[in-house]
Amino acid sequence: MRLASIDIGSNAIRFQVVTTHEGKTGGTVFKKIDYMRFPLRLGTDVFNAGKILRPTEEKFVKLMRVFATLLDLYEVNDYIACATSAMREASNGKEIVERVYYKDGLRVDIIDGSIEAQMISLALGKYIPMGNVIHIDVGGGSTELNLYRHKTKVASRSFKMGSVRKLNKEERTNMFDIIRHWYEQSSAPYFNREEEVIAIGTGGNINKLFNLSKQKKSEDKITYLSELRKIRAWLEEFTFEERVKKLRLNEDRADVIIPAARIYTNVMDIAGAEKIIVPGVGLKDGVLHYLMKERGYKPNQ
Known part of the structure; x- marks a missing residue:
């Protein structure tokens, strides 16, 4: 099975595709197929202007389109794309993730700090x-x-x-x-x-x-x-x-x-x-x- 994760942070955005395997002592082992870190700093806009400015938004939408294409090319079975602090606080955050969904079909979840902490703890x-x-x-x-x-x-x-x-x-x-x-x-x-x-x-x-x-x-x-x-x-x-x-x-x-x-x-x-x-x-x-x-x-x- 192929899974993917997209971590939309305040300083950079990370994309990862893996295959899943059973470990020798049980549990799940992930084998990395692809990994990309793109330095798009959403936090600079949000923590100064309270929103994601248009030039940054356009780059973000283009990047999400690339990720949507890669998910298709890698034939990923399932994925989660989650946005954290910057997107949470951006006044236009929900509007932007809705634009990405309707334009490219990529679902982005804006998660709160407790879910973010829970996810990290699992790793x-x-x-x-x-x-x-x-x-x-x-x-x-x-x-x-x-x-x-x-x-x-x-x-x-x-x-x-x-x-x-x-x-x-x-x-x-x-x-x-x-x-x-x-x-x-x-x-x-x-x-x-x-x-x-x-x-x-x-x-x-x-x-x-x-x-x-x-x-x-x-x-x-x-x-x-x-x-x-x-x-x-x-x-x-x-x-x-x-x-x-x-x-x-x-x-x-x-x-x-x-x-x-x-x-x-x-x-x-x-x-x-x-x-x-x-x-x-x-x-x-x-x-x-x-x-x-x-x-x-x-x-x-």
Whole structure:
């Protein structure tokens, strides 16, 4: 069976086609056939103008037409296309996804933060350890936080803070205070204070930060708060142009990686987490698991 996921984020849009297979110990294994990341930044329009402007809308519609064609060419059996923070907040978001549906037959669902967090959690699976765990997913327009105790989710919340959404210093401070209060209230009934808190990080920026890390355990996909702080300070020594030319970061990564690093390190500090697992999965992967679960598909169907 062939499935596809389309993740319409605030900083970029990801398209993935896979075949499904049964794993050796059960469960579903996805074999990737195609993957594309297109740097269309919807968040810049929405977080400044409150809507998706016409030039961006036209690019978006063209891109969705390409994806609709690829779904047909790959003979995909089923798919989910989901739009997150930017499309949620755009005053013309519903109008645009309706235009895409009536023009090209591609169905796009605008999902809320709780569904987004649920989808991402499905992709984490085997990466969640026992004990106290905080999952941090930093997107362009929002940050999703999930708390786990012995692999069971006990709390979840979406915050309007992301790598593309511009907040001034006072707004950032207030948002981190809100996160601190939520974490203290939500973790208290479940977390054992005598045990360490382990973070799990998802999102394109933490994947890049992990690759830049000199103090990492590749086999365990682990790096440390101290190392992330060093990388953040090192990145701040370069201008945007230098991060592109000298560090060879993509332009749409070079200007958001520092704000994202700030969120990861501050949230880890709030939780008292000294190490972070970076499994390299994200919403595009969670969508596939969600599709399997919600539609009742079997791996070899």
